[in-house]
Amino acid sequence: MADVSRRDFIKVTTTIVGGVVAAGLGVPAIIYQLDPAFKAGAKEGWVPVGKVADMQIGTPYPFYFTRVQVNGWERTSTGHGGFALLQSEDPNDILVLNSRCTHLACTVNWDAEAQEYICPCHDAVFSKEGAVLSGPPPRPLDRYSEFRVTDGELEIFFKGS
């Protein structure tokens, strides 16, 4: 068996201990740095948009909400909106329209006097129920077809943009 000098023994021991310490600190640090890259935020979900008690039959109730999308290190916040149109005394008898114009995605506004939605971008006009009355949009306003009323609160199921 070869003789190991005291100096060699210290070198080898120091190298081994240093390697273990570096691995103990380095591996968690690398995992911490990489972890967000493997995560994506949930896009879908139920979103509360308003109390049914605050809605009047036949009058569009505007709502607005934001969703934050997490994709790795990137966080993107987007705004969405629409109109809930209570159609009778039945709290489930609601038409829920998306306020994004079906032409080029501008936000339409409710004109209470004219009883129409107006798109400010290219002057499209939609009926109270979302049908195209004039202008370039190729189809009626989109609807949030999945919704529910929970404890008097209207919630829509948001599926992403």
Ligand code: FES
């Ligand atoms: S974006 Fe609405 S009419 Fe063009």
